[in-house]
Amino acid sequence: MEKACIDINELVNVFSNTHGSVYQSDKLNCFYVDFGGKFARFNCISLQKIKKVVEQIDIEALLLNTKRADFELVSFNGCEHIYLLNALEIVALKDLLQGAFTMFKLNHLINDCLFRLVY
Amino acid sequence: MKDLMRIKCLISQDIETLLNQQIKKEAHSSSLYLSMASWCNQNGYDFSADYFTKQSEEERMHQLKLFKYVLDMGGNAISPEVTGIKTDFAGFREVFEDALEAEIAITQSFKNLASRCHKEMDFVTMEFLNWFLKEQREEEYKARRALELFEVIGEEGTGRWEIDKHVNKITYSED
Numbered sequence A: 001m002e003k004a005c006i007d008i009n010e011l012v013n014v015f016s017n018t019h020g021s022v023y024q025s026d027k028l029n030c031f032y033v034d035f036g037g038k039f040a041r042f043n044c045i046s047l048q049k050i051k052k053v054v055e056q057i058d059i060e061a062l063l064l065n066t067k068r069a070d071f072e073l074v075s076f077n078g079c080e081h082i083y084l085l086n087a088l089e090i091v092a093l094k095d096l097l098q099g100a101f102t103m104f105k106l107n108h109l110i111n112d113c114l115f116r117l118v119y
Numbered sequence B: 001m002k003d004l005m006r007i008k009c010l011i012s013q014d015i016e017t018l019l020n021q022q023i024k025k026e027a028h029s030s031s032l033y034l035s036m037a038s039w040c041n042q043n044g045y046d047f048s049a050d051y052f053t054k055q056s057e058e059e060r061m062h063q064l065k066l067f068k069y070v071l072d073m074g075g076n077a078i079s080p081e082v083t084g085i086k087t088d089f090a091g092f093r094e095v096f097e098d099a100l101e102a103e104i105a106i107t108q109s110f111k112n113l114a115s116r117c118h119k120e121m122d123f124v125t126m127e128f129l130n131w132f133l134k135e136q137r138e139e140e141y142k143a144r145r146a147l148e149l150f151e152v153i154g155e156e157g158t159g160r161w162e163i164d165k166h167v168n169k170i171t172y173s174e175d
């Protein structure tokens, strides 16, 4: 199913780590996050929002709190997807999203230099 | 691969974050000036109360100007939460000292933003910021002149009453 989606929509792998991948669809102007057993679609705004939510989780506090399990719900108002993740998975998702955004930045620089600055 | 983030938005995430922080600072200034207006009014400094109310409106206008820019460029403008506004002042003079201090902090904040724009070569935002940089000249000038009245007139006798009458007359002209 995921494989089919990647092929049909000619998805580009933006960034991967051991836990998952972020893909971009130039056809549909959107992103797919393959993580935690989910293949979820995001647009620019929702991807930025989910990244912000993940970055705002205080992982240290989560690990030090002995009164509760280290699980956290990751979502935001209006988000179609909900992740129930433990501390390690949160670290992995954070790494995945930050990696993806670094690649976006790099891609932006390349686009600027190669295509936009040609006279 | 398409540059989707750039297609969506002219400004970078870093600049957007800084502009949102500035929106919050302007909102804070607006509330602070209103708080000063309230204190002045309650202590019988009517002209100063009017002056600070006007300043408060101006800061609100600055906030909205930044807000509109972020949205116009395709960014996410965040309506700020404003907390911790000072409501008690030790005296008439302290109000003006705080006002100048607040303006100096705002000027510094705009300098930081401008420096970030130069680093990123975001000349579009830089050009937008020029209006604010120029505005800060006037804002600091007025706050500084108001505070100087305390030296020139002096607080003794009817001094404060005299100072209050003069605050509203401070104007700034470039030439």
Ligand SMILES: [Fe+2]
Pocket: B026, B029, B058, B059, B062, B106
């Ligand atoms: Fe302002």
Ligand SMILES: [Fe+2]
Pocket: B029, B059, B103, B106, B139
């Ligand atoms: Fe101001």
